Amino acid sequence: MTETISSSFSLWLAFCVLGIPLLSALICFIISDKVAWLAPLFSSLLIMTSTIIAIILFFQITKTGTFSYSWPWISISQKTIHAGILLDSKIMIMVLVVNLVSLVVHLFSISYMAEDNALVRYFGMLGFFTFAMIGLVMSSNLLVLFCFWELVGFSSYRLIGHWHEKPEAVNAATKAFIINRVGDLGFLIGLMILWSYSSNLDITELTPNYIPSGWLTAAGACIFIGVISKSAQFPLFNWLPDAMEGPTPVSALIHAATMVAAGVYVLIRIENLFTTEVFVVISIVGVITAIAGAMGALFQYDIKKILAYSTISQLGYMVMAVGSGAAEGGYLHLLHHAFFKAGLFLAAGAIIHAMYQSYHHHEVKIDVQDIRNLGGLRKKLPITFLSFIICGAALAGIPFTSGFVSKELILTQMAQWSGIAFSWKWFILIGAWMVSFVTPIYIFRMIWFLFLKDAKHQLEIIEVPLIMRIPMLVLSLCSLALFVTFAPFHISSMINFLLATFPAMNLSITILSTLMVVISLISAYFIYSKNDLHHAREFLFPHFYLDWIYDQTLIIANVWAEFVHKIDRKVIDKLIHGITYFQVTVAHLVGWTDRFLVDGLVNGVAYSAKGIGTITRSLANGKIQSYLLWTLAGLLIFILWVLS
Amino acid sequence: MPEHNLLFFLGAFLFSSGLYIVFTKKNAIMILLGIELMLNAANLNLVIFNQLTTGYDGQFFALFVIVVAVCEAAVGLALIFRIYHYFHTSVPDQFSDLKEIN
Numbered sequence: 125m126t127e128t129i130s131s132s133f134s135l136w137l138a139f140c141v142l143g144i145p146l147l148s149a150l151i152c153f154i155i156s157d158k159v160a161w162l163a164p165l166f167s168s169l170l171i172m173t174s175t176i177i178a179i180i181l182f183f184q185i186t187k188t189g190t191f192s193y194s195w196p197w198i199s200i201s202q203k204t205i206h207a208g209i210l211l212d213s214k215i216m217i218m219v220l221v222v223n224l225v226s227l228v229v230h231l232f233s234i235s236y237m238a239e240d241n242a243l244v245r246y247f248g249m250l251g252f253f254t255f256a257m258i259g260l261v262m263s264s265n266l267l268v269l270f271c272f273w274e275l276v277g278f279s280s281y282r283l284i285g286h287w288h289e290k291p292e293a294v295n296a297a298t299k300a301f302i303i304n305r306v307g308d309l310g311f312l313i314g315l316m317i318l319w320s321y322s323s324n325l326d327i328t329e330l331t332p333n334y335i336p337s338g339w340l341t342a343a344g345a346c347i348f349i350g351v352i353s354k355s356a357q358f359p360l361f362n363w364l365p366d367a368m369e370g371p372t373p374v375s376a377l378i379h380a381a382t383m384v385a386a387g388v389y390v391l392i393r394i395e396n397l398f399t400t401e402v403f404v405v406i407s408i409v410g411v412i413t414a415i416a417g418a419m420g421a422l423f424q425y426d427i428k429k430i431l432a433y434s435t436i437s438q439l440g441y442m443v444m445a446v447g448s449g450a451a452e453g454g455y456l457h458l459l460h461h462a463f464f465k466a467g468l469f470l471a472a473g474a475i476i477h478a479m480y481q482s483y484h485h486h487e488v489k490i491d492v493q494d495i496r497n498l499g500g501l502r503k504k505l506p507i508t509f510l511s512f513i514i515c516g517a518a519l520a521g522i523p524f525t526s527g528f529v530s531k532e533l534i535l536t537q538m539a540q541w542s543g544i545a546f547s548w549k550w551f552i553l554i555g556a557w558m559v560s561f562v563t564p565i566y567i568f569r570m571i572w573f574l575f576l577k578d579a580k581h582q583l584e585i586i587e588v589p590l591i592m593r594i595p596m597l598v599l600s601l602c603s604l605a606l607f608v609t610f611a612p613f614h615i616s617s618m619i620n621f622l623l624a625t626f627p628a629m630n631l632s633i634t635i636l637s638t639l640m641v642v643i644s645l646i647s648a649y650f651i652y653s654k655n656d657l658h659h660a661r662e663f664l665f666p667h668f669y670l671d672w673i674y675d676q677t678l679i680i681a682n683v684w685a686e687f688v689h690k691i692d693r694k695v696i697d698k699l700i701h702g703i704t705y706f707q708v709t710v711a712h713l714v715g716w717t718d719r720f721l722v723d724g725l726v727n728g729v730a731y732s733a734k735g736i737g738t739i740t741r742s743l744a745n746g747k748i749q750s751y752l753l754w755t756l757a758g759l760l761i762f763i764l765w766v767l768s
Numbered sequence: 769m770p771e772h773n774l775l776f777f778l779g780a781f782l783f784s785s786g787l788y789i790v791f792t793k794k795n796a797i798m799i800l801l802g803i804e805l806m807l808n809a810a811n812l813n814l815v816i817f818n819q820l821t822t823g824y825d826g827q828f829f830a831l832f833v834i835v836v837a838v839c840e841a842a843v844g845l846a847l848i849f850r851i852y853h854y855f856h857t858s859v860p861d862q863f864s865d866l867k868e869i870n
Binding site for chain 1: 799
């Protein structure tokens with residue numbers, strides 16, 4: 125009896141967590157524009173309520189264990205698709221993260237978006253996004269999950285294009301939407317394959333037992349295409365930097381913390397379905413993305429674009445971890461990344477806000493997002509500086525931060541996976557270490573340009589309001605290792621409670637990664653402190669010949685690009701042309717058949733019908749006398765027939 | 769009998785003329801006249817058949833037909849009047865609303 129009571133209690137709480145953000149969205153859509161100033165307040169309040177309920181639910185679930193509830197949704201010829209929710213502590217922590225990040229972003233937006241004239245739409249879509257994301261995390265059925273996956277993509281589209289007066293924003297929104305469609309198609313095909321072989325899309329009940337391994341690989345690869353587009357992986361990551369056209373809090377919530385992590389989350393949820401081949405693809409795509417993103421972040425000047433590339437890199441890191449047998453580490457990194465990347469984005473938003481106010485006040489027209497125009501903000505924006513340092517440290521993986529812990533777990537698990545003997549797995553491992561080396565460099569570069577270096581323009585800058593400072597501080601606090609584990613050098617305590625199995629700590633990896641971060645930071649300091657802004661080249665590094673290496677890399681890259689271009693022109697284009705000609709010929713043939721045979725038949729029938737119709741119709745010409753004549757004729761025929 | 773035969777031919781002639789008028793004349797009033805002619809041919813036949821039998825059934829029936837014909841002419845004329853009022857013509861060829869418009 126008590127069990128049913130507690131389970132129905134959990135169900136109600138889960139519905140509240142799911143429903144309150146939707147309620148917030150609905151209220152925002154129905155209130156009139158006159159009371160638009162109310163929208164930020166009550167949507168923030170509602171999200172706060174939902175967060176509190178999520179915390180209660182979290183403790184409830186940790187007490188009672190896994191909770192699942194489902195009800196039949198669609199029935200097709202005795203096969204039923206169940207819609208349902210599945211909650212365990214692993215899922216609940218994600219729900220909690222989504223809620224918390226959404227809450228701080230709501231609070232931040234109150235001030236950041238204060239002068240916006242479409243507040244209602246903005247907060248409505250934020251609430252809707254939160255609802256969709258929580259639904260995605262909670263749902264126990266892949267089809268329901270797919271529906272929420274689409275809703276999440278839709279709200280992302282709406283929010284990227286929030287400032288739809290700007291053509292760039294509209295283009296970016298369209299681009300994000302279209303690229304995500306490609307992935308969604310893959311996801312849907314994967315679901316179809318799974319459905320046709322197992323007639324079941326329930327995540328907990330799906331097992332690879334009944335599915336032929338070839339089809340299982342195909343299904344896994346198709347679902348991974350969905351992940352590639354949603355989580356901005358290697359071939360399809362170019363929408364994410366463009367998505368930075370949206371408001372900065374949106375970038376923090378959707379394009380850093382939660383939505384882009386949905387792909388990784390799905391990978392982790394259905395991990396048992398993937399075959400070895402799919403894991404190989406996943407780890408290779410992940411490592412390519414991680415390195416490409418890190419390199420992109422190293423050379424960008426737009427403050428938000430750097431963070432976007434960094435997000436791509438970190439997502440690649442997580443995907444690589446999932447593909448390389450470090451799924452627990454990847455999941456942990458996902459949660460940590462949500463906090464510190466959202467914190468970095470909010471700090472960037474605070475800087476943009478403060479600089480915009482200041483420039484606006486002094487009527488200077490400069491791109492406030494270009495890091496070359498900024499500098500010396502350490503004293504002017506101390507709170508932002510503090511949270512940027514903490515979140516940046518977490519991103520770089522400095523000890524005593526959350527990023528260090530998860531990076532540690534990933535590297536340990538990957539070392540176990542790759543083994544001692546040399547194989548292709550070592551390249552993945554080397555890639556992972558490379559990313560860990562480059563990440564501190566670009567985050568140092570940002571901090572150097574934004575805070576430490578002297579300002580280019582001496583302007584009066586006012587610290588951002590309290591409502592913007594609190595969210596940043598909350599996220600910085602969450603990025604500290606103390607919040608996630610009590611032993612910063614050891615993978616235990618909090619994680620122990622979350623993960624079923626966790627590997628023994630490897631001291632050499634800990635020392636090596638700490639050493640690497642230190643070397644990386646020192647070299648970054650030498651690069652950027654020696655090199656002031658008069659140099660046009662921003663990555664001068666004469667002492668270590670890195671300059672030359674990059675030049676060579678660029679030349680090689682150019683040659684490679686030329687080569688690829690040639691292949692593209694000579695081979696792929698020809699192939700495509702050939703296919704096109706073939707298709708056109710076939711199309712002509714089909715067209716001829718269609719016109720002369722099929723159409724001829726149809727037209728013949730139609731013509732004969734028309735002819736008969738014309739004859740019959742000519743009798744009914746609307747003239748009374750001809751009607752009478754025909755009546756008489758009919759009567760005469762009748763009489764003759766009767767008489768004879 | 770021969771005179772009766774002659775009268776039958778007269779009736780048939782009257783009926784055919786009426787029918788011819790109904791089919792060929794352009795004006796609605798002429799068509800109405802044709803109808804009257806056909807009614808009279810029928811009346812003539814009724815009277816002739818009355819001659820061949822005992823009793824006065826045929827003649828009374830002819831009287832009824834005359835009365836009905838008067839009513840019919842009145843209604844017909846009224847209809848033609850309304851049609852003229854509506855279409856500004858009483859030539860049936862010039863209005864063909866019964867025909868589907870296409």
